[in-house]
Amino acid sequence: MINSVQVIRSEGFNPYENLALEAYLFEHLEADTCILYLWQNQNTVVIGVNQNAWKECKVQELEADGGHLARRLSGGGAVFHDLGNLNFTFIVKEKDYSVERQLQVIIKACESLGIGAEKSGRNDILVDGKKFSGNAFYHSGENAYHHGTLLINVDMGKLSRYLNVSVDKLTSKGVNSVKSRVTNLKDYCPELTIDLMKERLIVAMEEVYGLKTEILKSQTIDTKGLQELVNTYDSWDWKYGKKLAFEYNLTHRFAWGDIDLQFHMTSGKVIEVAAYSDAMEGEFIKRL
Numbered sequence: 001m002i003n004s005v006q007v008i009r010s011e012g013f014n015p016y017e018n019l020a021l022e023a024y025l026f027e028h029l030e031a032d033t034c035i036l037y038l039w040q041n042q043n044t045v046v047i048g049v050n051q052n053a054w055k056e057c058k059v060q061e062l063e064a065d066g067g068h069l070a071r072r073l074s075g076g077g078a079v080f081h082d083l084g085n086l087n088f089t090f091i092v093k094e095k096d097y098s099v100e101r102q103l104q105v106i107i108k109a110c111e112s113l114g115i116g117a118e119k120s121g122r123n124d125i126l127v128d129g130k131k132f133s134g135n136a137f138y139h140s141g142e143n144a145y146h147h148g149t150l151l152i153n154v155d156m157g158k159l160s161r162y163l164n165v166s167v168d169k170l171t172s173k174g175v176n177s178v179k180s181r182v183t184n185l186k187d188y189c190p191e192l193t194i195d196l197m198k199e200r201l202i203v204a205m206e207e208v209y210g211l212k213t214e215i216l217k218s219q220t221i222d223t224k225g226l227q228e229l230v231n232t233y234d235s236w237d238w239k240y241g242k243k244l245a246f247e248y249n250l251t252h253r254f255a256w257g258d259i260d261l262q263f264h265m266t267s268g269k270v271i272e273v274a275a276y277s278d279a280m281e282g283e284f285i286k287r288l
Helices: 013-029 061-065 101-109 155-162 169-174 196-207 222-235
Strands: 003-007 035-037 044-045 068-071 078-082 085-093 118-120 123-129 130-140 143-149 212-215 246-254 256-267 267-276
Touching: 013 035, 013 044, 013 068, 013 143, 013 222, 035 044, 061 155, 061 246, 078 085, 078 155, 078 212, 085 101, 101 118, 101 123, 101 130, 101 143, 101 196, 118 222, 155 196, 196 212
Parallel strands: 003 035, 003 212, 044 068
Antiparallel strands: 035 085, 044 078, 085 143, 118 123, 123 130, 130 143, 246 256, 256 267
């Protein structure tokens, strides 16, 4: 049972530091505690744990513009972050994990701003049928987290420019472009700012959990342990992975997501296989 609700707000916009702090908080979570972590990345594409960086993102264009590619622990698809986007992460023990309860915090915060938000499917939150929040999930041992985006005033031009979205995926959503599928909350609440949304999320957190929030300071974090995580998230191997020279490629879209198999073959024999997916289940590829 949760008896402590804590909030920590990242003070920087470096994606590798922010993802590292998320992982650190996850690894050091105390019993009966729920952490709401609020963070922002500057000009970043974040891909799911099993995605092919080169296929999901225009990497060279992004980096030429001073942007960053990052990979998270959770499954799901690629997302674009800039300072018009606010990220949230709920970090809890597995026994206290409830997506419905966690999403209620987001929906209540939006309702307090006059925005009629609703959950759609497993991992989206919509307003007027358009997506403003994509969510993903990660479970390991006794801990779990649920994180997502909140598009407040994102540069839609950059979002479309840096992300490669398959035609099959767009067709499955009944749209013909990324921009036509998503929206900014500022269009529905002109006075909305990132700071105002943070305030409303904290109030909603207290209402949903019935507890007063405790504000955590990032200065209490073990900087040595955190830096090791930063180094991992910023490493070439983690961000890009091994690029397979393949002769045969098999792709298919299922109801649960895309699967992309690349085969390196010699004399008709399969020598090596690389598998990628935007499936929400992060462990899927390992089992495959």
